[in-house]
Amino acid sequence: MKMRSFRAMGTDVQIAIHARACHSESMVEQVLDKVVGMVHDMEQRLSRFHPTSDICRINRGRGQWVEIHPATFEVLRLAREAFLWTDGLFHPCLGAVLEHMGYDVSFDRRREPNEAPVVHVHPVISARCPYELSPDGRHCRVDPGFQLDVGGIGKGWIVEQCAGVLRDSGFEDFVVNAGGDAVCEGRNGERPWLVGIEDPFSRTQHALTLTLDSLSLATSGTYKRRWTHHGKTVHHLIDPRTGQPSSSDIVSCTVVHPSLVAAEVMAKTCLLLGSVEGIAWLSSRAQRGWVVVKNTGEVMHAWNS
Template sequence: MDDNAVTFQFKAMNTTVACTLSCSSEAEAELLEGEAQSWFDYVEDRFSRFVPDSELSRLNRHAGSSFLVSAAMLEVLQLSDLYRELTDGTFDPFVREALLRSGYSRSFEELAAGAAASHAGEALNRTPRLPFKLDAAMRSVLLPAGSSLDLGGIVKSWAVKRLADWFRTKRQTAFGLINAGGDLTAWGAPEAAPWRIGIEHPWESRSELGRIWLTAGASATSSTLGRLWQTNAGTMHHLIDPATMAPSSSDIVQCTTAGSDPVACEIWAKTLCILGSEAGLSLLSRRAAPVEALLFSRDRRLIFYGSPSSIHSTWRNVPIDQLVEPSVPYRRKEGERLD
């Protein structure tokens, strides 16, 4: 974007983290890169369910009794509870047991290397309606006995948001883009040269289907097609529908969202994939969620939810089949294309 910028990437949290940040010297570039890597290492060590001694793993082992947590864990749990309510329970952090039951018992790199065992036919405890109790003053959490959390559906975008906040406020980083496997936030681009984020093509590997132009904002993509593994019960993916406690099977296979908050973008992208076009867009409209969304259906139709003015401004070169405005209930239409 600029001569006074550093670009770097590294592996963390089972994905690639890519950053482009303003800087004025080699020493500053090394500082920013070191802080980014250290932050994501910290987040992974604290929140990974694959690390036996992570804070999340220890919290899960103490289900049924109060457990003192860090400020970071408390913040993520509070956000999880907020979005559980906003999505009517579609975003549910209590899906660890369902993921294990579907064969997601180790990191995806290891899982993709070979078949996994699935226990899809076994009974599964349903999620409690009020899944945990938080005492913010004491920084304590009480999980119901026999329950366990997986925070992979929120913590990556939260990590992106917190790191961006740090760079903007503490390092006075004039512009930047932080992208952790499709969960991203950007700031500081001039209107004449916005950030241009490729929209992943769900059916053509390593190709784009249009772009999102941002001077500042966030985006996220969720998909049932990219993170797949084979089990003795068939192909599985990581988006668990709390209504069935099994991988979701809606009419939406991928969703890309854009807005101001990377956490909101991630949560609503997942929610729309799980609920599908009709129920998902109805909920999104009722909540007046601050995101726009591009939904890819199983029959390869592209549904855009958002303002008509965003087409050809924020969302560029996207072959939209149907436009759904936030105040208008979703109705499927055949043959409509907005190029």
């Protein structure tokens, strides 16, 4: 098996490939180099922390049409669909809230929190998405008072693009994993891929282990990206109904789905809704399985064949 690990998008990225006899060592290395370069290029376009990124330029030009790369347009199109599908619970315009809570640089670089007052977003549930996309597929305009942050869905989309490059290069059995958002293509030799779901209360153990065969999974959790703001511990998963970090009883939610972007949207939405509403919401929608870890330590899960 050929492995490649690197740091990008504020997390550890791992690629594992079961190469076949027809794949030379140099060919595998060239494809891996291409994938790594693509990840960094896409991160530069989609990150709200890179001043020249499309997202930063849109945020600086609030209320104006800004020309963007087609890849950025596609991510924003998917994020807008997710906003509408979840009645605004999946909200891609909470960058200002995170910034005023001290998450104004990538988490790797964050030092002391910014003690500016916490801002609250406008009520958005069942309201219009606060940005527009042009019919030409090249421009975006965000409403004044909002800032785009497509970190989660952007990461999932980038991982899916990496998987597409590997498929187009003739690889049939591989994993691309970015901080718990993973595409597991084909099989690990004669067996399915074995994926451990991290236990938020014991980093050395797994809450559950899943076997995946050509499926994707995404995890949203409140236990990793945490910091202190005005003497209070906060995290990065903002509930758009309150403008505050989620206080639901779910600490971690993992969703298995053929589409990694869909899994990302579903995992975050379930977490924000809490175990009762969230699991009911998940169960009424097409997915292959889910794992929920509650703040009591209870692990709940289901698998749909």
